[in-house]
Amino acid sequence: MNCNSCNNQLEHYLTGKLDEDIRLQIEEHLAICKDCIESLNLLKIVESVISEEKNMESNPFLSTRVMSVIEQIEQTDKDSGISAIFGKLLKRALITFTLAASLILGIASGSLIRPVDYSEQIPEEIAYLNDSYIESLEFFAE
Numbered sequence: 670m671n672c673n674s675c676n677n678q679l680e681h682y683l684t685g686k687l688d689e690d691i692r693l694q695i696e697e698h699l700a701i702c703k704d705c706i707e708s709l710n711l712l713k714i715v716e717s718v719i720s721e722e723k724n725m726e727s728n729p730f731l732s733t734r735v736m737s738v739i740e741q742i743e744q745t746d747k748d749s750g751i752s753a754i755f756g757k758l759l760k761r762a763l764i765t766f767t768l769a770a771s772l773i774l775g776i777a778s779g780s781l782i783r784p785v786d787y788s789e790q791i792p793e794e795i796a797y798l799n800d801s802y803i804e805s806l807e808f809f810a811e
């Protein structure tokens with residue numbers, strides 16, 4: 670197995686959705702290839718950020734936390750000399766993900782206050798949360 674086919678399978682490898690023989694080929698390759706191990710570690714970071722976001726109830730620190738992961742990746746980048754292109758792609762993917770998450774949450778919380786019939790029933794906490802999403806998005810857009 671070469672690096673290309675290994676990289677193509679890493680995501681499936683992480684989710685455990687691979688046939689036994691392919692999984693073994695990947696593990697054999699990972700045992701001898703530092704680059705692919707690093708790609709695997711980056712994928713694990715991304716997966717953990719995404720699953721963490723899925724479990725989150727509010728996101729006032731979303732941008733901050735994603736940015737800190739990006740900085741972590743950039744640091745890894747410098748330390749290990751991993752492919753700069755892969756790092757840039759990953760950074761772009763994380764930024765896109767953050768913007769999308771902020772927008773979706775903004776739209777979701779916006780829809781809570783839009784219907785006139787419900788507008789007087791909105792607890793202060795929700796109005797406050799809505800503000801924090803907007804601030805978070807603006808902060809990120811700068």
Ligand SMILES: [Zn+2]
Nearest residue numbers: 671672702705
């Ligand atoms: Zn490799």
